[in-house]
Amino acid sequence: MKKVLVADPIHPDGIKMLRDAGFEIVEEPDISYEELKEKIKEFNVLIVRSRTKVTREIIEVAEKLSIIARAGVGLDNIDVKAAQEKNITVVNAPEAPTHSVAELVIGLMIAASRGISRGDAALKEGKWIKKELLGKELNGKILGIIGFGRIGQEIAKLALAFNMKVLAYDVIEKLAKKAEELGVEFVGTTREALNKLLKESDVITLHVPLLPATRHMIGKEELSMMKKNALLINTSRGGIIDEEALYEALRQGKIAAAALDVFENEPPNGISLKLAQLPNVVATPHIGASTEEAQRRAATIIAQKIINHFSSKEEQYSN
Numbered sequence: 001m002k003k004v005l006v007a008d009p010i011h012p013d014g015i016k017m018l019r020d021a022g023f024e025i026v027e028e029p030d031i032s033y034e035e036l037k038e039k040i041k042e043f044n045v046l047i048v049r050s051r052t053k054v055t056r057e058i059i060e061v062a063e064k065l066s067i068i069a070r071a072g073v074g075l076d077n078i079d080v081k082a083a084q085e086k087n088i089t090v091v092n093a094p095e096a097p098t099h100s101v102a103e104l105v106i107g108l109m110i111a112a113s114r115g116i117s118r119g120d121a122a123l124k125e126g127k128w129i130k131k132e133l134l135g136k137e138l139n140g141k142i143l144g145i146i147g148f149g150r151i152g153q154e155i156a157k158l159a160l161a162f163n164m165k166v167l168a169y170d171v172i173e174k175l176a177k178k179a180e181e182l183g184v185e186f187v188g189t190t191r192e193a194l195n196k197l198l199k200e201s202d203v204i205t206l207h208v209p210l211l212p213a214t215r216h217m218i219g220k221e222e223l224s225m226m227k228k229n230a231l232l233i234n235t236s237r238g239g240i241i242d243e244e245a246l247y248e249a250l251r252q253g254k255i256a257a258a259a260l261d262v263f264e265n266e267p268p269n270g271i272s273l274k275l276a277q278l279p280n281v282v283a284t285p286h287i288g289a290s291t292e293e294a295q296r297r298a299a300t301i302i303a304q305k306i307i308n309h310f311s312s313k314e315e316q317y318s319n
């Protein structure tokens with residue numbers, strides 16, 4: 001019987017799938033690094049979320065480990081290279097939070113356009129600030145999506161239902177066809193295409209991964225191209241935006257507002273915190289994937305990948 005160590009809490013539906021498939025499960029959601037180093041020797045499968053760090057040191061002592069599964073998107077907490085060197089498979093569930101993040105973006109768009117959090121905070125203090133909260137509709141506005149992958153495409157579908165005109169920019173040329181099918185204008189893959197999107201959009205939303213090429217891809221120059229009434233939304237990764245430049249742009253009224261779910265430092269401190277505290281910023285604590293449905297999906301997707309991993313191995317050996 002294959003032994004699974006669940007080192008971070010995951011949705012019970014994933015655990016049930018593995019138990020039903022005959023795996024032995026040990027749940028240690030608060031396990032310390034030292035305990036993990038000691039216990040990992042007996043396990044064939046390790047399941048983590050973001051808390052547990054699966055370092056080279058852990059991987060080197062994991063004698064029986066065959067697969068590491070991250071019940072979530074990024075693999076930043078797993079030394080994938082060290083795992084590959086030992087022929088250990090690494091899987092994750094990048095598709096799990098797509099709807100959750102897309103819906104949060106729509107929520108942030110409306111919250112920022114209508115002053116929902118300011119109105120709510122004031123009312124809780126007994127203040128009626130109706131006159132300060134003259135908002136804007138989404139209807140008829142231009143939405144620019146930077147990064148037209150899973151989340152970007154899902155947002156496009158939702159925004160079209162609000163009667164927004166949608167522009168999309170990505171580095172993958174073949175996404176132009178997908179855009180056309182959805183009724184989205186694909187501006188292109190070049191720097192000029194990005195500039196067009198930055199200049200024309202009323203709302204700009206970022207959905208690229210954090211890579212050397214995307215780090216600070218929105219800085220002083222890009223912010224200066226945006227409309228004065230622009231709303232910038234970031235639910236991808238904090239490092240995509242130069243936070244110092246955004247802070248200045250918002251303070252000087254070069255763009256109207258921002259809605260941020262992610263920060264360079266989390267929980268935010270320094271410039272990230274100053275940014276979150278601006279009155280024209282709506283800030284949330286990295287809750288893009290924090291829904292019941294996304295968590296369940298992440299757990300069941302990796303459970304299925306673990307089951308498939310061993311069944312394909314059995315097939316390999318029986319052939």
Ligand code: NAD
Nearest residue numbers: 147148149150151152170171172207208209235236288289
């Ligand atoms: P995805 O891989 O499906 O899409 C990313 C897209 O970005 C791809 O189409 C890719 O071609 C494009 N891209 C890469 N480099 C680019 C560049 N330099 N310029 C323009 N486009 C570029 O990923 P996804 O599932 O849509 O997720 C997007 C990002 O959202 C993730 O990388 C992750 O960082 C973030 N995310 C955040 C949360 C949250 O809790 N806030 C949850 C899930 C994902």
